[in-house]
Amino acid sequence: MAMLVSLRDNASIIWWLTVGLAGFMGLSSAASVKPNIIIIMADDLGFDDVSFRGSNNFLTPNIDALAYSGVILNNLYTAPMCTPSRAALLTGKYPINTGMQHYVIVNDQPWGLPLNETTMAQVFKKAGFRTSLIGKWHLGMSQRNFTPTERGFDHHLGYLGAYVDYYDQSYEQKSKGYIGHDFRENLLPTHDQVGHYVTDVLTNAAVKEIDDHGSKNSTQPLFLLLSHLAPHAANDDYPMQAPEHELAQFGYIQNKTHRYYAAMVSRLDKSVGRVIEALARQEMLENSILLFLSDNGGPTEGQHFNTASNYPLRGQKNSPWEGGLRSSAAIWSTEFERLGSVWKQQIYIGDLLPTLANAAGISPDPELQLDGLNLWSALKYGYESVEREIVHAIDEDEEEPHLSYMRGKWKIISGTTVNGNYDGWLGERVTSGEVDPRSEAYEDLIRNTSVWQLLQQVNPGKRNISGLRADASIECPEPATGIRPCLPLLAPCLFDIEADPCERSNLYEEYRNSTVFLDLWQRIQQFARNAHPPNNKPADPKCDPRLYRNEWTWWQDEKASTAAVMNHFSWLLMGILCCLTML
Structure with missing residues (x-):
């Protein structure tokens, strides 16, 4: 009888141990599930052209809903042009350390991101992710080895060069007489989407990727980079393109080019909504990190201009100023402890590789020698105390040498681009007359979006939309030192970006012999000495x-x-x- 009791007790203990172990294994397994990572990147979107910054000229309700539901990245810095920015995103390195620092890859030039560089896609693929690029590449196409599916992406649908027509997917280099189709699925050209608006084509492909992934109930995490054309201008003869029914919403905008721009951004905004709806439909949303950003500031004037506004920042795309370098960005994850906040920590586009990798439990190989910092903990808990050093640009080109460097609140600019044509304050905010009619009920508009409602279902909570919108707006108070002009072609300029985000008070004369300036200048020279020579090569007929x-x-x-x-x-x-x- 005693033996039966003992056996019964032992069986009971074994049962409880089994249940406990299974529970522990379940918790351990749940904790080890890697998040899906979805990055939506706009091309040449102005800093002020998302309405969560405060503009009512035209509204972006889906992007705004994502921003207010998540964390607004108020100080996300990129490189000032497409190719260097994308190189920094995918390698976690400054363009000066990969040879990608000078201008962009023109379609007829035989160079690309060096083959010995490891991309973000390769890092995530090695960790078990399915990796997909939908849209723009612009990191080399003269050799097949330069292209996306050879650089870590399992799947690519999109174009390899700088931009294409929104309907026929052609790229024209008028000065050389070249015109050709540039749209592929993986390694094969596809003409299936000719005649369809490319923003919708790319969105449909991203939604299909998500639906396919979800329908397979795959335990494999998804890394999806949706790299839009919008709102970049297309070929010179027909640069601004949008569907007629989208354009019709903005009849109150008098300038035709700007009316098209508003419609192009509006279509981009709808894309964000559709991607989030797809994630929710496939029950992937709760275990996803969503990031929206632009690759650089918008071009208000000049080559491929689209009337973008970087208000109230100085400069624009292809310039060393804040208007060329700061991106309007927002990120969402259930991991964040301060959802519905404005994060003012400086973060560089090259930080995204180690930061997102850490979020997925990945430790990049130290031999990669990343310039990017892992800011995941700071982002997760809302810390804003990391002093970030950022090399925005060091370009020793003979025709227009220039540099832009920041450490903490201090920023140095020396030299500039395009003879200083983009050195002023180029974008203005429309405050009367041409105002989106929907702005009268702005908060209701945001709360009625599917994005708001879906994200609230996952993370319900009160959000002070008006307060967040005000906090995300950039103010340019009169500098305490007064207006002090900067002429970067004559002498370096020094700015206190915290006090003077609009770069109106040049403090160089006051600090030129101080340890503040001299230490920064010495650091810049160190970066310049160790810079990788530019990879640029002459055009090849x-x-x-x-x-x-x-x-x-x-x-x-x-x-x-x-x-x-x-x-x-x-x-x-x-x-x-x-x-x-x-x-």
Whole structure:
């Protein structure tokens, strides 16, 4: 009898141990589940062109709902142009350390992100993620090895070069007479989407990626980079494009180009809503990190301008000023302890690789020598005390050498771009007349979006929308030191960005012989001495799409068709004969 009791007791103990172990294993397994990481990147979006900054010229209700539900990144810095910015995002390094610092890759130039650099996609893929790029690449296409599916992405649908037409997906280089189709699924050109608006095409592809992933009940986490064309201008003859029904909403905007810009941003805003709806539909939302940002400031004027506003910041895209470097960004995750807040910590686009990797329990190999910092804990708990050093740009180009560097509140600019044409305050905020009619019931508009409602279901809580909107707005108070001009082509400029975010008071003369300036200047020289030489290479006429069935392709790996070569040379011969006749 005693033995039966003992056996019964032992069985009971074993049962409880089994249940406890199973529970522990379940908790351990749940804790080890990696989050899906979804990055939505706009192209050339102005700092003030998301309405959570305070502008009522046109509204972005879905982006705003994401921002108010999550954390507004008030000081996210990027590189000032597309290629350097994307290189920094994917490598976690300053462009000066990868040779990507000078200008952008033009489609006819045979260079790209060095093949010995490890990308964010490779880091996440190695950790078991499915990796997908939808949209723009712009990190090299002259060799197949430069392209997305050779650099860690399991899947790519989109274009390889700088931009395309919104409907026929062509890229035209008018000065060279080149025009060709640039749109692929993985390694194969696809014309299936010709005639469809590319913002919708990319959104549909992202939604399909999410639906496919969710329908398979995959335990594999998803890393999705939705890299939009919008609102970048298209080819020069027809730069601003939007569906007519989208355009019709903005008839109150008098300037035609700006009306198209508003419609292009509006379509981008709808894309954000559709992606979040897809994540919710597939029950992936709660275990996802969502990030929205722009690759750089918007171009108000000049090449490929789209009327973007970086108000009240100085400068624009392709400049060393805040208007070229600060991105309007927001991030959401159930891990954050201060959802519904404005985070004022300085963060660099190169920090996103180690930060998001840490969020997924990944420790990047120290041999990668990342410049980016892991700020996940600071972001998760809302700390704002990390003093961040950021090399915005060091470009020793002979024609326009310039640099832009920041440490803490101090920022140095020396030299500039485009002869200083973008050195002023170029974007203005519309405060009367051309105001979005929906702004009269702004808070109701935000609360009625699917984005707001879906994120509230996951993380219910009170949000002071008006307070957050005011806190995310940048004010430019009269500097205590008064207005002190900066002429960066004549001498360096020094700014206290905390007190003077609009760069109106140059403190160089006051601090030029101080340890504050001299220490910063010495650090800049150290970076410049160790910089990787720029990878830029001269244009290669062998890129001509006419040689490759009118496709932009990796021409250094392709064999041009004989007929195309003969046709190419016949055109050259005709040109020569024409010139001789004129002589």
